[in-house]
Amino acid sequence: MCTQVNEASSPGTTKGTNTDDIDVIDRVELDMGRLCMNDLYSDVEFLVEEHRLPAHRNILAVRxxxxxxxxxxxxxxxxxxxxxxxxxxxxxxxxxxxxxxxxxxxxxxxxxxxxxxxxxxxxxxxxxxxxxxxxxxxxxxxxxxxxxxxxxxxxxxxxxxxxxxxxxRLPLMSVKELLRVVRPTGIFDLDQIMDAMDQIKTTENLPHRSVVLRGENVCKVIRCCQYDYTVFEISKVSLINCISLTVSVGGKWTVRFTHNMEHMYSVGTYDMKPNVRRDIYFEKAFARYIYVTAFNQNEIDSEVIVKYK
Structure with a gap:
């Protein structure tokens, strides 16, 4: 028959703690204490009232x-x-x-x-x-x-x-979202919701959120009319101030844009040369759809790049 000895219950020790472990901890604390205010291995320093105080970034970060x-x-x-x-x-x-x-x-x-x-x-x-x-x-x-x-x-x-x-920005939601999602929470009162619905109907001065396009972004053609215009789409409502246009046929071309396919903003009409890219700058604005119109032309081809600089 074997008898198990519980060292933790032996006299002179703390239950569950090994004296060797305590010695190791004490030595580590002593070594760490020696690093305090010591140039040895220090890699940062503080300047306090013209006094230089060495320190150690790893210790500072941990603490x-x-x-x-x-x-x-x-x-x-x-x-x-x-x-x-x-x-x-x-x-x-x-x-x-x-x-x-x-x-x-x-x-x-x-x-x-x-x-x-x-x-x-x-x-x-x-x-x-x-x-x-x-x-x-x-x-x-x-x-x-x-x-x-x-x-x-x-x-x-x-x-x-x-x-x-x-x-x-309540006006950026649909009427359905305002009535079925927002109103039941009671966070906004009914007058605020009704004001937002009125603003949605006019679609003017909406407080848009947008991505800022950095670099150049080629727009995707979403509709090419059989007559004289092409509609390009940006992936999200974006803040832009430049449209780069390249056309296959020279002549007069008009550029417009909108964020919702309802209220259209005209950039201008330009004399374009075939296959020559032209950068058209304007005041920063929100846009998602670009309309490019050719006068008296059929079977047109064009490329639009939008950006914000």
Missing amino acids: SEYFSAMLYEKNLQQNASLSNICKILNAAHRYSMNGLRKKCLNFMDCKASDVLQHASFAMLCKESLEEVLERDTFYAPEVEIFQAVCKWRALFPSEDIKTVISHI
């Missing part, structure tokens, strides 16, 4: 969220993902790191719908949430934005919701 963000901005940017971007933005706000904050916001602009659907979106602090929602370039269906705000509100019921919902 402080602030120093982690400050000393490893670049790493955070390179490893930004849907799962951590909201946490990074909160930290950037908390410690006034404007460069990192802008990087986060640009990331979220590019993946707006995905960000809204991710569970971490509801963990944004109020300041971060408002900054995201107020951006014209945070492009996603407004009803999705509203639903994400509702989830955020459920997690933070004590927060004042008024300033948050002021960034919801």
Whole structure:
């Protein structure tokens, strides 16, 4: 018959703790203490009232969220993902790191719908949430934005919701969405909903969200009339200030654009040479559909590139 000896219950030791482990911990603490205010292996320094204080970035980063963000901005940017971007933005706000904050916001602009659907979106602090929602370039269906705000509100019921919902753009929703999704929540009163419906009917001065087109973006032909005009489509409502036009037949050509295929805005009429690209600049505007019209021409061919510079 064998008898098991429980070393943890032996005199002079603490239950569940090995004395050798305690010695190792003590030695590690002693070694770490020697690094404090020591030039040995230091890789950063603080200047306090003309006094130079050596420090170690890894220790600072582990011990402080602030120093982690400050000393490893670049790493955070390179490893930004849907799962951590909201946490990074909160930290950037908390410690006034404007460069990192802008990087986060640009990331979220590019993946707006995905960000809204991710569970971490509801963990944004109020300041971060408002900054995201107020951006014209945070492009996603407004009803999705509203639903994400509702989830955020459920997690933070004590927060004042008024300033948050002021960034919801009700006229960008359909009448059906306003009546069936927004109204039942009680977040907006009926007058606000009716005003939005009136604005939808006029389609004027809508508070659009849009992507900002960087570089050159070739538009897709969605309708080629058998007579004299072609309609091009941008993938999303976009902020542009230049249309590059190339046509196969010389002569007079008119360029117009719209964001909803209803209210048309004229860019102008131009004398075009065949197969010679022309950049047409104008004040920045929201657009999704480009209309190119040729005068007295049949079997026309044209290419449209849009951009924002």
